[in-house]
Amino acid sequence: MTPGIRPLVAGNWKMNGTSASLGELRGIAEGFAQGLGEVADGLVCVPATLLARAAEVTTGTPLNVGGEDCHPKESGAHTGDISAEMLKDAGATHVIVGHSERRTDHGESNATVHAKAEAVWRAGLVAIICIGETQAQRESGSTLDVLAQQIAGSVPADANAGNAVIAYEPVWAIGTGLTPTVDDVAQAHAYIRARLGDKLGAVAGRMRILYGGSVKPSNAVELLSVENVDGALVGGASLKAADFLGIARAYRSL
Numbered sequence: 001m002t003p004g005i006r007p008l009v010a011g012n013w014k015m016n017g018t019s020a021s022l023g024e025l026r027g028i029a030e031g032f033a034q035g036l037g038e039v040a041d042g043l044v045c046v047p048a049t050l051l052a053r054a055a056e057v058t059t060g061t062p063l064n065v066g067g068e069d070c071h072p073k074e075s076g077a078h079t080g081d082i083s084a085e086m087l088k089d090a091g092a093t094h095v096i097v098g099h100s101e102r103r104t105d106h107g108e109s110n111a112t113v114h115a116k117a118e119a120v121w122r123a124g125l126v127a128i129i130c131i132g133e134t135q136a137q138r139e140s141g142s143t144l145d146v147l148a149q150q151i152a153g154s155v156p157a158d159a160n161a162g163n164a165v166i167a168y169e170p171v172w173a174i175g176t177g178l179t180p181t182v183d184d185v186a187q188a189h190a191y192i193r194a195r196l197g198d199k200l201g202a203v204a205g206r207m208r209i210l211y212g213g214s215v216k217p218s219n220a221v222e223l224l225s226v227e228n229v230d231g232a233l234v235g236g237a238s239l240k241a242a243d244f245l246g247i248a249r250a251y252r253s254l
């Protein structure tokens with residue numbers, strides 16, 4: 001946690017969910033409406049196919065919905081792609097950019113992620129910019145260098161606390177049940193805050209830095225209490241309302 005920064009508990013459904021899943025989203029929205037919204041902001045990023053209906057389900061609740069990716073351009077001949085403006089039209093308030101699965105599956109570079117973050121801002125939305133090292137990079141001792149490069153290349157110079165959220169996701173911790181030690185998380189988040197400070201100045205002290213990678217109700221208090229961890233980006237455990245709310249509930253005791 002960072003004094004003065006309101007935490008954000010964000011879900012990422014990835015390529016999961018059909019209309020039958022909207023009941024879980026409704027459950028999450030109700031949990032935030034019934035008190036959790038007082039201790040943390042809530043967001044669930046859903047597949048584009050569900051976004052408009054997800055926005056309807058969450059209307060009138062504190063829960064926001066977002067997109068998982070966008071094309072850098074506003075419109076044009078890009079079959080199968082979706083622009084940030086389209087996501088906004090469907091009800092998104094946030095868009096994830098640079099998730100490691102996009103970087104790996106679609107070869108997205110830091111420059112691409114940078115362009116996507118700017119596209120999110122062009123649409124008036126908040127960019128959740130993901131960074132994180134692979135297992136091999138960690139084992140070779142280059143974690144902090146990788147984070148520095150990703151911040152330098154992926155985070156536009158006009159990022160601030162209102163338009164961007166940084167998500168630190170060690171790639172090897174995503175969907176594996178493995179998590180870094182709290183000391184490793186603290187070191188990474190402090191380093192990210194410092195590099196953001198170098199790049200952005202004082203505003204970096206007010207930006208949210210989320211941790212992502214195998215967050216679940218049983219480890220949420222431990223991970224979310226770490227200094228400079230201002231929330232979570234949750235994959236698998238965001239698919240069930242009970243699990244996601246269990247994570248957000250950590251903020252009742254922090």
Ligand SMILES: O=C[C@H](O)COP(=O)(O)O
Pocket residue numbers: 012099169173174175176177212213214215233234235236237
């Ligand atoms: O965007 C979310 C992350 O990739 C974390 O996924 P996970 O909670 O399933 O490990």
